[in-house]
Structure formats: C-alpha cells, structure tokens
C-alpha cells in the first residue's frame with residue numbers, strides 16, 4: 001500500500017536513524033535539515049546479499065508485471081510529490097518553482113511511466129527456410145548505482161527505472177551531499193515495490209568504491225564527475241562489470257548571425273542556468289557571431305537581471321544557491337580568474353561574502369578568450385562565458401576543442417543551416433534553438449570523456465540487459 005507522507009518532516013521521520021548519523025545542512029541557510037544514516041561496508045554487504053537473493057524471481061517476471069510495478073511507483077511519487085519537493089528543496093537548495101524541485105519530482109514519475117511503456121519484444125534477425133534467430137535482452141543481475149548531488153531524485157530514477165524494468169535488482173548509493181532526498185525517494189518507492197528490489201545505502205566515497213568494485217555487482221550505472229568515472233572503470237575491471245558512465249560536460253552553444261537576440265534570450269538563459277547552472281548538459285560556453293554579439297549580450301543580461309535567486313522554499317525564487325562550499329569555491333575562482341584576465345563582467349561576479357548560504361549571483365562574462373579557465377573547465381554553476389567569433393568554422397573548432405562531449409546547441413532562424421552545423425559538433429546530443437531538453441524517449445549519453453553507454457528509450461533499456469540470441 002502506498003505510504004503517504006504529509007510533509008518533509010514526515011519523510012525525515014521515516015528515514016533518519018534513531019540516534020547518531022550525520023547532520024545535513026540547507027545550502028541556502030546553513031540550518032540543519034536532518035540526519036543521514038552513515039551506512040557501513042557491512043550494511044552494504046547485507047543490501048547486496050538481499051538484492052542478489054531477490055533478483056531471480058524478479059527477473060523471471062514478465063515485462064507487463066514489471067511495468068505495472070513502475071507505474072505503481074510513479075503513483076506513489078505523485079501521492080507524495082509536495083513532501084518530496086520540500087525535502088529536495090531544503091537539502092539540495094533548488095527552489096520549489098521554476099525548473100527545480102517540483103519539476104524534478106514530476107520528472108521522476110514521468111520517467112517511471114515512460115520507462116514502463118517502452119516495448120521490449122524480441123527482435124527477429126531472420127526467419128526463413130534456413131531457420132529463425134531472435135534477439136532477447138535478459139536481466140544482468142544486481143545493478144550498483146552511484147549518483148551525484150545536482151538532480152539527486154531524478155538521476156536516481158534514471159538508474160532505478162530501467163534496471164527494474166529489465167529484471168535487475170538495485171543497490172543505490174546517493175551522493176554524500178544529498179542522501180536524504182534519495183533515502184526519502186527510496187522509502188516512497190519501497191512502500192509499493194516488492195521487498196529487496198531496491199536498497200539505498202547512504203555513505204561516502206568509501207561505500208561508493210566498495211559498491212562499484214564488489215564481485216556480486218554485475219553492472220554499474222554511474223553519474224558524476226569524469227575523474228570518479230575513471231576510478232570506477234579501473235576498480236570494476238577485475239570482475240569485468242558492465243558500465244554506463246554519465247560524466248561531466250562542457251557544452252557549447254553556437255549562435256549563428258541570423259538570430260533574433262531578444263527572441264532566443266530566455267531559452268539561452270535557461271539552457272545555461274537551469275538548476276543554477278548545476279546541470280551536466282547545461283550550456284557552459286556560448287559562442288556568438290560578431291554581428292549579433294552585442295545584441296545577444298544585452299538581451300541575456302536583461303533576462304539574467306530579472307530572475308530572482310534566493311531561499312528555495314520561497315515561492316518567488318527560480319534560482320538557488322550552489323549546493324556545497326566546494327562547488328561555490330570553483331565558481332568563485334573561475335570568475336575571479338576571468339576578471340583578472342581582463343574579461344568584461346556584464347552582470348553578477350560580485351557575491352555577498354557575508355550571506356548565510358552558498359549564493360553566487362547569475363554572472364555573464366563577455367570579451368573572454370577561449371583558453372580562459374572559465375571557458376576551458378566545467379564551471380557547474382551560474383557563470384556563463386560568452387565568446388565572440390567571426391566565422392562558423394572557427395566556432396565549431398572551438399566548440400570541439402575540449403576532451404568532453406555531452407551536449408551542444410545551435411541557434412539560428414534557418415533550421416537546415418543549423419542542422420548542418422549540428423552534425424559537426426562532437427557531442428552525444430545537439431539541440432537546435434534550445435539546450436538540455438532531455439526526453440525519456442531520446443537516448444542520452446556522452447562521447448569522448450563524457451562517458452559511454454546511453455540512458456532513456458529502448459536503447460537505454462538495452463544497456464540494462466544482456467543480449468541473448470535464440471537460434472533454431
């Protein structure tokens with residue numbers, strides 16, 4: 001039966017340890033949100049053993065049964081949406097409104113329903129006088145999932161939903177920065193899922209490392225930094241685990257000279273500043289043709305100045321704090337280095353050091369060189385560099401001149417021209433006149449050092465199964 005939690009406090013009561021645990025603070029206020037259990041490697045062993053024991057029976061169930069379970073899980077999230085959004089807002093910092101906490105909780109149930117609906121019939125490779133061959137996807141076993149702190153609930157669902165749909169069981173370790181949101185999500189899901197299909201183990205990097213190298217884990221789905229992705233690839237090699245790695249990005253947008261700057265400014269802004277810039281496939285470098293450079297800078301500045309930033313629980317705000325001090329320090333350093341180099345700050349760049357939370361104002365930096373660290377490194381925060389170019393070949397070369405390739409975008413009033421440019425951008429997804437618009441039906445993943453494997457759609461489901469051919 002679906003558990004219903006009237007508020008974030010009720011959720012916290014269900015997931016906090018009776019005593020002990022670690023204080024988790026609200027990045028907007030510094031206040032304690034709640035206490036997260038500190039699970040040990042022994043707790044992890046018990047979770048893996050339970051998930052292992054439950055897997056064969058779950059794997060033997062039909063797709064229809066497993067899809068019904070995902071739909072029930074989506075209903076449970078919808079029934080608890082406001083309590084989940086409140087807790088997410090307090091722990092992660094993101095506001096309730098805008099493309100933030102309520103949006104993220106809504107995406108969780110939407111992704112579960114979409115994942116439940118994809119067809120997963122065997123593919124017939126041939127069927128003729130010589131015989132028949134069918135390609136099936138079988139369960140892999142126990143999936144170890146490790147996630148980041150920026151979209152903690154939604155990314156957990158991206159890992160859990162296809163894993164369960166394909167007949168696997170899951171042991172998931174959330175980021176040590178946002179364990180409460182994911183433990184609460186797990187409590188809601190487990191109120192309707194059968195026992196032991198999903199375990200959430202809360203702990204630090206040591207628990208993540210123990211999970212991703214564990215011999216009883218058959219597949220790892222990891223979303224986080226490129227550095228950690230490489231550590232996981234090495235640590236999982238001994239047991240040749242299958243891996244899906246969704247890693248860092250430094251997405252470029254290329255604005256062609258034929259745009260109407262005012263008309264695209266708001267979409268450009270949200271492409272870069274969604275979740276206050278803390279999004280893997282956000283626009284992180286903007287290349288603008290010299291003919292429209294000043295107009296785009298002016299239109300973006302106007303939008304940036306109009307977007308309220310503040311404490312998440314206030315209904316007015318659409319931008320929040322950086323989630324943690326380490327990320328705040330990265331953004332502050334990169335903007336300072338840009339300023340020191342002589343780049344021009346159009347708006348922002350002047351944080352209030354006395355503020356209680358990790359607020360960094362929306363910042364636009366113009367007249368900046370392509371090799372400046374704010375352009376070359378992933379800022380993962382609300383500071384967008386805007387680079388001027390004079391011919392599109394040069395812009396494409398700069399866009400492709402990094403070792404990551406998650407997303408990209410082209411902005412133009414000529415769709416055919418934009419598609420031509422898009423085809424030359426080295427990224428897993430290229431959007432036209434928008435950026436970061438993911439959809440559960442579109443496979444999503446990175447190239448280069450943004451990782452390998454894809455999530456979403458039927459292609460994403462196949463990454464949570466092992467192929468088996470039946471030939472007769």
Ligand code: NAD
Pocket residue numbers: 146147148149150155173174175176203204205207208209210212223224225226227228229231232245246247248249279280281378380406446450451
């Ligand atoms: P992170 O790599 O620091 O941490 C992610 C998770 O890995 C945490 O749960 C952490 O405890 C765990 N971890 C750390 N060391 C580990 C180890 N040696 N073995 C196993 N687990 C370990 O990343 P983060 O700072 O939480 O997230 C931000 C990064 O994630 C950014 O680079 C961003 O671009 C990327 N990201 C990518 C996607 C995508 O879909 N491609 C989505 C969101 C975020």
